[in-house]
Amino acid sequence: MFRGITSHDYYYSLLLISFLLVSSAISSAYSWGVLNVNYKYAGRQRSFSDLIEHDSHRQLRILAGVDLPLGGSGRPDGVGLYYAKIGIGTPPKDYYVQVDTGSDIMWVNCIQCKECPKRSSLGIDLTLYDIKDSATGKLVSCDQEFCYAINGGPLAGCTANMSCPYLEIYGDGSSTAGYFVKDIVLYDRVSGNLETSSANGSVIFGCGATQSGNLDSSNEEALDGILGFGKSNSSMISQLASSGNVKKMFAHCLDGVNGGGIFAIGHVVQPKVNMTPLVPNQPHYNVNMTAVQVGHDFLNLTTDIFEAGDRKGTIIDSGTTLAYLPDMVYEPLVSKILSQQPSLKLQTVHDEYTCFQYSASLDEGFPNITFHFENSVILKVYPHEYLFPFR
Numbered sequence: 001m002f003r004g005i006t007s008h009d010y011y012y013s014l015l016l017i018s019f020l021l022v023s024s025a026i027s028s029a030y031s032w033g034v035l036n037v038n039y040k041y042a043g044r045q046r047s048f049s050d051l052i053e054h055d056s057h058r059q060l061r062i063l064a065g066v067d068l069p070l071g072g073s074g075r076p077d078g079v080g081l082y083y084a085k086i087g088i089g090t091p092p093k094d095y096y097v098q099v100d101t102g103s104d105i106m107w108v109n110c111i112q113c114k115e116c117p118k119r120s121s122l123g124i125d126l127t128l129y130d131i132k133d134s135a136t137g138k139l140v141s142c143d144q145e146f147c148y149a150i151n152g153g154p155l156a157g158c159t160a161n162m163s164c165p166y167l168e169i170y171g172d173g174s175s176t177a178g179y180f181v182k183d184i185v186l187y188d189r190v191s192g193n194l195e196t197s198s199a200n201g202s203v204i205f206g207c208g209a210t211q212s213g214n215l216d217s218s219n220e221e222a223l224d225g226i227l228g229f230g231k232s233n234s235s236m237i238s239q240l241a242s243s244g245n246v247k248k249m250f251a252h253c254l255d256g257v258n259g260g261g262i263f264a265i266g267h268v269v270q271p272k273v274n275m276t277p278l279v280p281n282q283p284h285y286n287v288n289m290t291a292v293q294v295g296h297d298f299l300n301l302t303t304d305i306f307e308a309g310d311r312k313g314t315i316i317d318s319g320t321t322l323a324y325l326p327d328m329v330y331e332p333l334v335s336k337i338l339s340q341q342p343s344l345k346l347q348t349v350h351d352e353y354t355c356f357q358y359s360a361s362l363d364e365g366f367p368n369i370t371f372h373f374e375n376s377v378i379l380k381v382y383p384h385e386y387l388f389p390f391r
Contacts (some may be wrong), residue, residue: 082318083122083223084263087186087200089134096124097227099263101252101285101318104232105168107206108225110178116211117222126224129207131181136202140164140180146204147180150234166206174213181207185236187265201245203236229263229318231283237265252318276377279308285316288374292329294336295367305329314373333369340366355390362387 083098088108095108109116111130120126131137140146140163142155147164155164163179185203208215208225228235229250233242241248251264251273279286286308292299305328307313325333338344344356358365366383373379 082261082263084227086227088129088205089183090136091134092184092186093127093129093133094125095127095129095224096120096122097225098223099229099252099318100226101229101316103168103226103228104230104235105166105206105228106203106226106236107166107168107176107178107208107228109211110207110209112207112209113178113211115216116208117217117219120222121220122223124223126222129181131183131207134183137181137183140182140204146234150180168206174211174215176206176208176211176215178207178209180204199245201240201243203239204234205236231285240265274375274377276373276375279313282308282313286313287316289314289371290374291372292333293370293372294333295340297336299329299332299336301329301332337366337369349390353390 083096085094085096087093088095097106097108108129109126111128113128116128117126131139139161141160142158142162142164143160144164148154150164150166165177165179167175167177169175182202182204184200185205186198186200206225211217229237232238237246237248237250240246246265249265253261253264276287279288288308289306292301305326338346341356341358344358346354346356349355362383366387368383369381369386371379371381
């Protein structure tokens, strides 16, 4: 979160979206699912304070807790929530869900919900799922193996034909509760000749009957639910993989200019994609960062700073807008960047953000930042990507 400009003031912020591995080609040996994604706040201005507030709520949720066309935008002044349209049921109905690598359960709002949002300012039509409208929809009972697994054992008081309940309580005070159902989920499949065809798989997901906090009807920028792509066996990708529909791999490819992108499920093409391994035995998608470089100079950091652990390590998360660094990394990073322009006059905006005026080329006047990861994978961030404009 740093800042600078061209006749305005620039806020400096490091963006997470570039951390995500990109697949740029399609293997002829496999086909896989894809979702187009959209950006929740495409074309809307958001203050830097709004971004941080969103991310702080987001981090509380995380710590508490297919190729899809994506809607959205990579703009740093918008909140980085990406959503996709999927089909559910027979006949299928369209649902708009947030693509979330930081949670494990897929859920959509259900017909029984009284406090669920009925409209959205995002220009999409919201739909409540009704199992009675789907010829393939089935209730998941509390005595089924899935219910045992997700609850860590049998439920007390479980009787025949009793539904399997779910409750997710997030650290920001939001919650969703309901019961699990099983139905057909439709997505697009892309083959080696770049042809797209419809594919589907049977998935167990939550039918949300009660929502509170940021998930209820008070949320103007509402969606139909959340599509969890976490590491748990309950996530959609884990279920599709266990049934043999896809490989348990995905690539999140975001368009930082026009917004949106795709979410490819089931296969990531090599050698066009550089790989860094996930840290094992972690609840989230942790990777090993090994060094931070500013221009030609490496920051003098101790190796324990990057160790994975409780509230530590480097997490890849599709629902967080900015990249956040601990003070022992952030402060020397900013100091090294500003040392390139010693004549800058710094000022504080909104009693919190250090800013300066700058009218020359950002990319010529400031250094690149390079993050180094295990297996010699690097992520280079350019000045125009980490400097945030403020007017």
